[in-house]
Amino acid sequence: MANEQLIKALHDCMAACNHCFDACLNEADVKMMANCIRLDRECSEICGYLEGALSRNSPVVKELAETCAKICDACAAECKQHDHDHCQKCADACAKCAEACRQIA
Amino acid sequence: MANEQLIKALHDCMAACNHCFDACLNEADVKMMANCIRLDRECSEICGYLEGALSRNSPVVKELAETCAKICDACAAECKQHDHDHCQKCADACAKCAEACRQIA
Amino acid sequence: MANEQLIKALHDCMAACNHCFDACLNEADVKMMANCIRLDRECSEICGYLEGALSRNSPVVKELAETCAKICDACAAECKQHDHDHCQKCADACAKCAEACRQIA
Amino acid sequence: MANEQLIKALHDCMAACNHCFDACLNEADVKMMANCIRLDRECSEICGYLEGALSRNSPVVKELAETCAKICDACAAECKQHDHDHCQKCADACAKCAEACRQIA
Numbered sequence A, B, C, D: 001m002a003n004e005q006l007i008k009a010l011h012d013c014m015a016a017c018n019h020c021f022d023a024c025l026n027e028a029d030v031k032m033m034a035n036c037i038r039l040d041r042e043c044s045e046i047c048g049y050l051e052g053a054l055s056r057n058s059p060v061v062k063e064l065a066e067t068c069a070k071i072c073d074a075c076a077a078e079c080k081q082h083d084h085d086h087c088q089k090c091a092d093a094c095a096k097c098a099e100a101c102r103q104i105a
Helices: A002-024 A031-055 A061-080 A085-104 B002-024 B031-055 B061-080 B085-104 C002-024 C031-055 C061-080 C085-104 D002-024 D031-055 D061-080 D085-104
Strands: none
Touching (some): A002 A031, A002 A061, A002 A085, A002 B002, A031 A061, A031 A085, A061 A085, A061 D061, B031 B061, B031 C031, B061 B085, C002 C061, C002 C085, C002 D002, C031 C061, C031 C085, C061 C085, D002 D061, D002 D085, D031 D061, D031 D085
16 A cells, blocks of 8 residues: 555656656756756656566665655755746655655655 | 556556566466566566656657567567466556557557 | 677766766756757666666667667767767767667667 | 776676576576576666766765665675576675675765
8 A cells, every 4th residue: 555655656756857857958047957957867767766666576665765755855845946837846746755755764 | 648648558567567577486386487577577677768768758759669569569478378367467567558659659 | 799899888878978967967058958968868868778688688679779879879969069078078978889789780 | 986996896786687687587497596586686776776876976876875785785695595607606796796885885
């Protein structure tokens, strides 16, 4: 049950981060979005990795979930500072994912 | 729309393949499952990769979807030969995913 | 032999692309580097994926090598337009990798 | 410098694990190799992931290196029990990689 919720949260977060990554690179002021772009990538990568690790019953899901929660927190904090719709949605997805990760970590 | 369906199909296929991979390694006759284990991994990897590529708007999603469909076909054909519930479910998920991949390839 | 060379080319290309990705996000004019950032990520991802696929004897290495060569070409063409040292080095690594990919595709 | 050595150790470990994974599935007694197959996959995945994370300057390389070292230890311990040449080589690569990971963790 907890795993199902986490897998959904990871999936949604990965998709939101990748969408935000792509949209940030199309913004007028890309420089302002540099840290957001970097964290979007980092966050989507680890969420995708953890999703796979969970579904194959990896012995290190707890450690990975803890690391993933840190990246989700950082990405949420960065995205929250930008008014773009894609950033706000990404911040929400990251916050939910961080919480779900902490429930198993 | 097509993308949403494909992303769901890829996600379900990745999860089914990883579950089947794990379950095959716990079966009494692992030798009989060797090719299934190999294809389960291959299929889960490419489905996970394509899911990420789609969500970041990669310029090669069509080529990847074509390659993914081939692996899904091979994994479905192998899994269909085994009576285990995890193999039958995996065969179904792979067949659906192959079809969804071909709609965008 | 061909595999050894390709694995080295993929590895070098992945590292050069990731280094260029990181350095582009630190440039003064990030907007001018937006397409480079996007392609650096795409190229590093598929090179990393193909490297893994080769080392586990995946049945679709030829198809993946063909797709990888396309991304390497695109990333090389983009990077060549920028004077930054990291872009020029990345363009070289991508060109070598594209050639190595085509030898097995 | 430390990073260069770690990247090489990760790369060698990923390749050795994937080769061992493939070779174990071709052994006469696959059942005896089930845990080895599982750990080979896990270890190759996290080594590949950490290699990418290092080359893009991820903010969580220390945490990931710590987790990677655990998997490398587990894979080395399992492989050491089997006489196959691919298992012995894999055990060596895993032990070196665990050590390199701990130097940055």
